[in-house]
Amino acid sequence: MRWWAVRLVSIAATLAMLFVTSRLVHANVEDYPVRVMVLCGIFVILAVSLNLVNGITGQFSIGHGGFYGVGAYTAAAWSVLWQPQVVKHVPWLDIHSPIGAVASLMVAIVLASVAAAIAGFIVGLPSLRLRGDYLAIVTLGFGEVIRVVLTNMEAVGGARGLSGIPTIVSANDLAIFWVLLFIVMVVIYQKNLVSSVRGLTYLAVREDEIAADAMGVNTTRVKVTAFVVGAAFAGAAGALYAHYNSGINPEEFGMDTSIMITTMVVLGGTGSVSGSAIAAVVLYGLPEVLRFMQDYRLVIFSTLLVVMMLTRPQGIFGHREIGFLWIFRKIRRRAPEGRAG
Numbered sequence: 001m002r003w004w005a006v007r008l009v010s011i012a013a014t015l016a017m018l019f020v021t022s023r024l025v026h027a028n029v030e031d032y033p034v035r036v037m038v039l040c041g042i043f044v045i046l047a048v049s050l051n052l053v054n055g056i057t058g059q060f061s062i063g064h065g066g067f068y069g070v071g072a073y074t075a076a077a078w079s080v081l082w083q084p085q086v087v088k089h090v091p092w093l094d095i096h097s098p099i100g101a102v103a104s105l106m107v108a109i110v111l112a113s114v115a116a117a118i119a120g121f122i123v124g125l126p127s128l129r130l131r132g133d134y135l136a137i138v139t140l141g142f143g144e145v146i147r148v149v150l151t152n153m154e155a156v157g158g159a160r161g162l163s164g165i166p167t168i169v170s171a172n173d174l175a176i177f178w179v180l181l182f183i184v185m186v187v188i189y190q191k192n193l194v195s196s197v198r199g200l201t202y203l204a205v206r207e208d209e210i211a212a213d214a215m216g217v218n219t220t221r222v223k224v225t226a227f228v229v230g231a232a233f234a235g236a237a238g239a240l241y242a243h244y245n246s247g248i249n250p251e252e253f254g255m256d257t258s259i260m261i262t263t264m265v266v267l268g269g270t271g272s273v274s275g276s277a278i279a280a281v282v283l284y285g286l287p288e289v290l291r292f293m294q295d296y297r298l299v300i301f302s303t304l305l306v307v308m309m310l311t312r313p314q315g316i317f318g319h320r321e322i323g324f325l326w327i328f329r330k331i332r333r334r335a336p337e338g339r340a341g
Contacts, residue, residue: 116235
């Protein structure tokens with residue numbers, strides 16, 4: 001009973017902190033920087049969720065943009081095509097009321113996560129016999145198939161995409177809240193997974209799949225679970241993006257997006273949750289910071305990536321993590337040197 005009480009209090013305190021942070025940001029920051037923050041946060045969710053597949057499990061998927069697109073279009077279809085019909089029979093889903101907006105958004109996120117998880121299962125199951133470059137090609141092909149299907153599916157707008165999506169993520173200026181909430185969820189999930197007994201099976205598959213199989217690890221279940229969970233979080237990110245941007249089109253979920261997300265994971269360090277999150281913020285935010293150098297910012301961006309891969313191919317953090325304890329240890333190590341000087 002005490003364990004549950006502590007957990008409930010912790011969850012309530014976290015939600016309150018995220019709510020207050022969101023309100024403070026929206027009250028003191030202009031709209032454009034808030035938009036950049038929200039989109040950076042969405043890519044943090046995507047990068048950390050892909051890290052479960054590429055970093056922790058050791059598979060090499062570069063089709064994460066496909067799962068992102070499945071989630072975005074599923075959520076958009078709910079809000080634009082299905083929700084107006086359902087609300088006639090379920091009035092409490094009316095998005096014009098605060099409770100209805102939150103409930104409708106949660107339904108959209110759940111549907112998007114389930115649809116993306118199913119897509120992850122469909123991709124993960126037949127790809128189990130593939131590794132390395134072959135798996136990368138299959139997942140990249142899946143992402144392109146999704147884009148082509150969406151482009152030619154008139155039911156969801158075809159090449160024009162879907163517009164007029166209710167911006168219920170921004171209801172009561174809580175876009176930052178929703179994005180931070182899912183960042184916390186995906187980070188806590190992976191942190192707890194890696195530090196648990198079950199997480200050791202994922203790390204074993206990453207280090208040596210044949211040895212892990214010989215030791216009794218169900219490598220099939222591990223890899224499929226990684227694909228499904230990673231895809232589910234990508235689907236949730238797609239739902240948040242669709243309901244924040246109010247319009248989507250297939251080109252936003254193509255090969256360029258998939259490669260960008262993969263680059264974030266590789267640059268941050270495969271297996272490092274904090275590295276993926278920091279790399280996502282840097283890679284998405286850097287072009288915006290260099291917008292005043294519009295003619296040269298992509299050259300600078302590419303050069304930084306090339307230098308990074310040549311000097312530190314394992315990524316910024318490798319398999320290491322950065323957190324409050326890491327910062328505290330660094331400060332303690334430097335303290336004696338400062339006193340000595």
